[in-house]
Amino acid sequence: MKPSSSRIAKRVLASALAGLAFGALAQEQTIRIGLVAPMSGALAVSGKANQKGGQLAVDELNRQQLRIGGRRARFELMAEDDAGDPKQGTAAAQKLVDARVHGVVGHQTSGSAIPASRLYSEAGIPQVSPSVTAPRYTGQGFKTTFRIVAGDASIGDAIATHAVQRLRMKRFAIVDDRSSYGHGIAEEFAKAAVRVGGTIVGREHASDRSSDFSAILTAIKAQQPDAIFVGGMYAMAGPMLRQMKQLGLGAGMLGGDGICDNELLRLAGGAARDDQVFCAASGEIEDDREGRLRDFRKAYRQRFDMDPELVSLYSYDAVKLLADAMRRADSANPETYLPFLARTRDYAGLTGRISFDAKGDLLHPQLALYTFRHGVRAHLATVQMP
Structure with a gap:
């Protein structure tokens, strides 16, 4: 029995739709951003605020539908809890390295970030800390290590x-x-x-x-x-x-x-x-001349039903900074966009203008x-x- 013309038309339509769906998927790439913070233990309040700031940045990037390397970028935050403990921090870092994340925000504490930074350096994964101030963090000579706070x-x-x-x-x-x-x-x-x-x-x-x-x-x-x-x-x-x-x-x-x-x-x-x-x-985050901080706080309250902490703004800026370097390099490949991240000059973050020196430290930091x-x-x- 020959199939009817209506059945043939349905099959053709289904095949066409499947092809379009496959084509759309082929045009999209997932960019994984790791984030490590103490989301349990004595520092859980600030650690969770850190995660929330990073998530808000990811949500915003996905609404922007950026195209990087000719494909639409879908950002994904992979958050890991280290409880502020160096051993847990190293384990979290290895997990992110194994997952082949494209960049890392963190770690939040110096004790966790310093040993983890060697793992990211060996894997060639850029690491931007929103909070680490210890001189040793950027003093190890790793090209992948940056911070957006004063030392x-x-x-x-x-x-x-x-x-x-x-x-x-x-x-x-x-x-x-x-x-x-x-x-x-x-x-x-x-x-x-x-x-x-x-x-x-x-x-x-x-x-x-x-x-x-x-x-x-x-x-x-x-x-x-x-x-x-x-x-x-x-x-x-x-x-x-x-x-x-x-x-x-x-x-x-x-x-x-x-x-x-x-x-x-x-x-x-x-x-x-x-x-x-x-x-x-x-930072000078009390300056609200452009209304960006006001908008951030409003979006944060709507998303999480609470006010942001200081670290929320820095983790937000760190995620957006990584995405900006990828956009400028037109690539999410860490090896390709790392030099663009290192050459960051006057990036307009919520926490102030961000530029890096040769060590990955913040140039001309402002302190409140x-x-x-x-x-x-x-x-x-x-x-x-x-």
Whole structure:
């Protein structure tokens, strides 16, 4: 029995549609962006904010329907949790290398990012950290390693200068958590504080998982410091503020970007006084002249039903920066677009203008100084570093 003309027409149509679908798929490429952050553990709040910022960037890129290498690009975020632990960070990095991601945003902490950077370098995968400040991160000579925040030296200098020259503080105690980040930024603060006329009256160490600082704070109280510099994260600084109040230690608290988070106040449990805590972080993100920051915050709230954290903006910029280098190179091949990423000049990110030096460090970083007032972080000033 011969098929009817209607059946033949249906088969022809089905075949044509299948061909069109195959052709559309052949014209699309998936670009995988890895992201590693502590999405569990003591730093989970900032780690999840990191992931959300990266996801918002990916969503936006997919709506733009960019064409790279003659094919439409579909971006995909592969997020991995390292809990802020170096061993888990290395395992996460190996997983992304095995998955052949096209670029990596992260890691969030210095202790995790530094050992992972060797794996990415060996695989030739560009890595842009939205938060690592330790000098060693970009000091290893890897061509694949970049950061879009200021380093410890700049942050330590900015907060020390502000404390001595503006706040009239002279005597400083230092507590660091022995991590790559905490110890490194504490060292830079100590050098800068002495250079601008301050005195280090005590130096103590804790673990980045410590929660009881009573013995350390009792020893510090006897030194009568004007302020305690915390080389660590908000997970340490918040409980420390609470215990400072319990011990009647009325000193101020200073720190870098690790404590510049509203989560600090929640962990302090109401113990923080207005204008007691001062910190420095990269960027001038309070400047909303073009409305881009306002639009970002609106989109973030709509997508996640919460306000963004500082790191959300940096992870957003890091994803968009990788995509921009791919667009300029007209290729998502890491080997091809890596030189374009290295030559980035004046990329207009939400966090400021981004240019890299030969090491992958941010050229001429801006630093924002903050305090905490009326239950929220408050912007004080912006410093342009040389």
